[in-house]
Amino acid sequence: MQSLYQQFQVRFQYPVHFTNGLFKLDNPLFAQTIQPSYPGAIGKVLFIIDSGVALAYPQLEEQIQTYAEANRTIFQLAGSPIFVEGGEACKNTTEWVEKIEQAVNEFGIDRHSYIAVIGGGAVLDMAGFAAAVSHRGVRLIRIPTTVLAQNDSGIGVKNSVNAFNKKNFLGTFAPPFAVLNDFDFLAALQDRDWRSGIAEAVKVALIKDSAFFSFLFENASALATRDMPAMQQLIHQCAELHLNHIAGGDPFEMGSSRPLDFGHWSAHKLEALNGYQIRHGEAVAIGIALDSIYSQLVGKLSAEESDQIIELLEQLGFELYIPELSARTSTGELAVIRGLHEFREHLGGRLTIMLLERIGKGVEVHEINTELMTKAIGILETRKQKTEVNI
């Protein structure tokens, strides 16, 4: 009997807006984002708020209530906001996902209602997962509050929680309904978090856009000292590059060899080895330094460009060596190298690592020379010792 071949395309689209004072009464953006599902329909919105953001902005809940009241012909709040523990912790338990699913049930949130989540990348990931599996997908409005979430993790198509001690073990690909980047939230960031988000911009500049690398290099000290206009420009450019990368590639990663994000294979493992005390961006900065030096050691990148990358990262204030880089497993293997295999398993398929052939141009390889990688780690360690001696 003849086989049948199913085939179809699905179009996804969403806006990424940039604003200040999102819930000020004279800012129409949030209300304009709500689309009636039929003429006259009033949108229902469940808010999820990162407890860290709520602490920094104690007036936020009331501001949202006032805004909703003023726009009551457009949308209504579904109950009180759910306040979620910020940071990776909220992804390490099923508690928060279940709490959101319960609220979806309790408040009658349907596929044309909204979950609006305000917070850092971890809270966006977790709430995004809950939204994606409830009724097979409730509309998700992401309101990222960190540099990292505004320029990278919060504008993409993925969500996740951790399980079995593995980062992002559970998740889906689910484009948001809209992303609203409010720069005002950045003011409350700790210096570490401000800096941390810049690492993804360095990453994307290195593999995609040498002019953007020059911008970062020229503005390194402004960025390190929290110059807001420079940061806004960084976020916009990084977001644009990131969106283009997703749209132009394989958005749902169905292909057979998705390259690991540049500098990320070691970063993920370092975060785990370090018990997630290090920020993701701090780990990525180390990963970028490591893979830049390694790219030079295998003869792909010039020493001059490799030095320039390290110089930029140091100017931005990143520490480029932590002892976890040299940690070994019980069998004597470098623990970060073991992480390489775990990451491959998460992605599936053949190991594919992005290296650099020049600033602005990545190149894929399928194996890593352990000896040279160990040497690269040694170079970062020596450099750190020298810096300490100088101090």
Place this chain on the structure above:
Amino acid sequence: MQSLYQQFQVRFQYPVHFTNGLFKLDNPLFAQTIQPSYPGAIGKVLFIIDSGVALAYPQLEEQIQTYAEANRTIFQLAGSPIFVEGGEACKNTTEWVEKIEQAVNEFGIDRHSYIAVIGGGAVLDMAGFAAAVSHRGVRLIRIPTTVLAQNDSGIGVKNSVNAFNKKNFLGTFAPPFAVLNDFDFLAALQDRDWRSGIAEAVKVALIKDSAFFSFLFENASALATRDMPAMQQLIHQCAELHLNHIAGGDPFEMGSSRPLDFGHWSAHKLEALNGYQIRHGEAVAIGIALDSIYSQLVGKLSAEESDQIIELLEQLGFELYIPELSARTSTGELAVIRGLHEFREHLGGRLTIMLLERIGKGVEVHEINTELMTKAIGILETRKQKTEVNI
């Protein structure tokens, strides 16, 4: 600062094959379905098996082992199969989903490995959900074993589990990697399950294809007496119509008014009211009868065609009235009508119900006249009483 507008399309494709003796050594289909993710890669396959199927085919596990051994250059088994309680029960708990996620972790199943699930619609739904959220989606091979799963639920793009006493509360849209329909599994079906799957064929014929309705009408007694060639033809035609419906419409149901499947709004509620003792297809047959009579009462369908539909359903052996149709809530409302609102909430947006204007042609409406619907229920009840008197 200028807004960014993300936009991309994702292409999905999968085959639906028809076969006999899927795990006989001379049948290459299963092995051919496994695609190496890079040259020389050996696929890893975790089997999930409906315990009802395992009971009917005690040799199945050994047959799969022998088949895998004979094809060991193409794929290998990831541990022993997981045997899952068949029927809706497996969707009412998180136990089975977690068990599959644990196996994904334990056996290193990655995004290019396979979960092959053998069973009825409920087991396919549940295992499909576990596969879809593990690593953001492991390749899923569905091997449906019932008429309903082979011609409808097992060939589509959805998965789900139940939560908060609501059917399919959690789930995702996730096209399978492949569907392998093995007709041999149908031999073990109870008469109720054989018949039950025919209801979806009647549904799709009524809204899409009058020639298919004629085929069903002419072959009603052959189908009722388990004629295998007639059933194979039914499954193939129904599957093709169903696949075209998905591809030609809004596969991930992002639009604002997805019509409820014909006859399904009452069917879902009847299943719940009945504690899932009634089969889904049995409930759908009642739902079809109800909405056909209602279509006639509101002047959309001729009495002649409405009678023909009822005649076909009765010839196939369906009971068209159960007391739950007349159940009332504590406020005196008909419980099935209450179900209408719950279903609308699950889907979101405006209520949209499919009725018939003739056999082969559905028509959407946005409200239901409770009085006429009550009358339609009365007609089914009276008809049942008459039949009983005749016996």
